[in-house]
Amino acid sequence: MKLVLAWLAVTFFIPGVWARDTGVMTLDLVDEDSVDVRHYKSAGDKLLLGFACDSGNGVAEMAAAAMLADNEVEVWMPDLLSAHFLPDLKSSLREIPDSDVVRLINTAMDGSGKFVYLLSSGSGSALLLRGLAEWERQNPERLNELGGVVLLFPRLYAASPEPGREPLYIDAVGKTKTPVIILEGEKTPNKWALPALAEKMRQGGSPVSISIIPGVRGYFYKQKNPYVAEDIVSNQLSGLIKASLVRLDWLRRDVALR
Amino acid sequence: MKTRLVLFVTLCLCSISGLNFATSELKPFTGHTPPLYLESLDGESVDLRDFRSKLLLVNFWATYCPPCRVEIPSMNRLQARMGDDFVILAVNMGESADDVRRFVEEVEPEFRILLDHDGSVLQEWKVFAVPSSFIVDRKGNIRYTLFGATEWDSDEMIALLASLQ
Numbered sequence: 001m002k003l004v005l006a007w008l009a010v011t012f013f014i015p016g017v018w019a020r021d022t023g024v025m026t027l028d029l030v031d032e033d034s035v036d037v038r039h040y041k042s043a044g045d046k047l048l049l050g051f052a053c054d055s056g057n058g059v060a061e062m063a064a065a066a067m068l069a070d071n072e073v074e075v076w077m078p079d080l081l082s083a084h085f086l087p088d089l090k091s092s093l094r095e096i097p098d099s100d101v102v103r104l105i106n107t108a109m110d111g112s113g114k115f116v117y118l119l120s121s122g123s124g125s126a127l128l129l130r131g132l133a134e135w136e137r138q139n140p141e142r143l144n145e146l147g148g149v150v151l152l153f154p155r156l157y158a159a160s161p162e163p164g165r166e167p168l169y170i171d172a173v174g175k176t177k178t179p180v181i182i183l184e185g186e187k188t189p190n191k192w193a194l195p196a197l198a199e200k201m202r203q204g205g206s207p208v209s210i211s212i213i214p215g216v217r218g219y220f221y222k223q224k225n226p227y228v229a230e231d232i233v234s235n236q237l238s239g240l241i242k243a244s245l246v247r248l249d250w251l252r253r254d255v256a257l258r
Numbered sequence: 259m260k261t262r263l264v265l266f267v268t269l270c271l272c273s274i275s276g277l278n279f280a281t282s283e284l285k286p287f288t289g290h291t292p293p294l295y296l297e298s299l300d301g302e303s304v305d306l307r308d309f310r311s312k313l314l315l316v317n318f319w320a321t322y323c324p325p326c327r328v329e330i331p332s333m334n335r336l337q338a339r340m341g342d343d344f345v346i347l348a349v350n351m352g353e354s355a356d357d358v359r360r361f362v363e364e365v366e367p368e369f370r371i372l373l374d375h376d377g378s379v380l381q382e383w384k385v386f387a388v389p390s391s392f393i394v395d396r397k398g399n400i401r402y403t404l405f406g407a408t409e410w411d412s413d414e415m416i417a418l419l420a421s422l423q
Contacts, residue, residue, distance in 0.1 A: 163390035163403040
């Protein structure tokens with residue numbers, strides 16, 4: 001009896017599981033490659049293209065995507081690792097060509113007719129940023145059509161930071177103009193490098209805003225032994241992202257007013 | 259079967275000697291030694307300049323950093339082996355005194371814990387990864403840096419420290 005009740009609870013009451021327009025679509029990449037894209041449809045005019053570390057298969061990411069779709073933000077999560085038969089490793093992200101990101105941004109913009117925002121986390125941020133830099137280079141006349149970028153605990157170092165030396169960043173840092181929101185945990189050494197990172201990104205033209213989330217580490221929604229604060233914030237991930245999209249709109253308006 | 263046994267033994271030997279590999283990850287450093295003036299967890303004012311003529315290990319750490327927790331016992335042993343001529347200054351990276359105190363009561367470091375509340379010192383020392391360590395010689399010059407945890411009381415490490423003037 002308890003099992004049946006548990007099954008009913010899981011099936012009917014957990015958000016994101018029942019009666020939501022989700023699925024997987026296949027999009028073309030360059031050179032006859034294709035990519036599976038998990039999508040969470042929404043009637044709203046915003047589309048979030050998420051280059052997630054785990055291709056959107058993480059529990060917190062899927063729940064957040066479902067909640068965002070309920071709140072007028074359509075979410076697409078392309079599985080670029082599988083598209084190239086790559087294992088789910090940090091190093092695999094370097095194997096994914098910039099052209100995939102460029103193609104996906106164009107497809108999202110032209111195919112959906114919605115205002116497109118980009119999202120990534122951790123090491124995936126490097127893939128997103130180099131793809132974005134290339135997209136901007138190819139599409140200088142379309143920069144105003146892109147909503148902006150949300151980076152969750154971005155890891156954009158070219159190599160591990162050496163004590164006593166300025167951190168070195170990947171080439172794409174400082175080569176974009178699109179507005180960027182950075183969300184970082186309070187309990188990570190990376191937060192101390194954020195002012196320098198933001199300054200470097202601004203040199204390329206990107207307005208950058210930083211938010212530090214109290215009481216959580218980097219990768220807070222993937223921690224195996226989460227702090228209480230990490231559980232709470234993970235459950236509010238969709239709200240954090242939605243608020244970041246609103247702040248990106250403000251950043252764009254600030255730039256337009258200048 | 260014989261080949262597999264040889265491979266197994268080789269891997270075991272490698273992993274045992276791996277405890278000492280960390281010394282080779284120390285990187286020689288030349289450059290300016292930033293100032294360090296902070297309050298300790300016990301309320302004592304600590305200035306790096308007060309330790310001229312002593313050999314120093316300046317270690318930047320945080321309570322949320324598992325490798326930091328792992329290396330503290332070997333830092334205790336290192337302090338015991340090196341004696342009073344050697345000083346460890348362990349700078350916590352911007353956490354509250356209460357969080358640090360809870361950690362210290364649990365892990366029991368036997369050296370000075372300093373609090374860098376606003377992160378101003380770690381910014382000057384350019385510390386963006388944890389744990390990060392600096393070996394400062396008796397003249398106040400940073401001689402080596404290390405990112406990551408290590409077995410601080412390994413024979414190789416002690417020999418290297420002893421060789422520094």
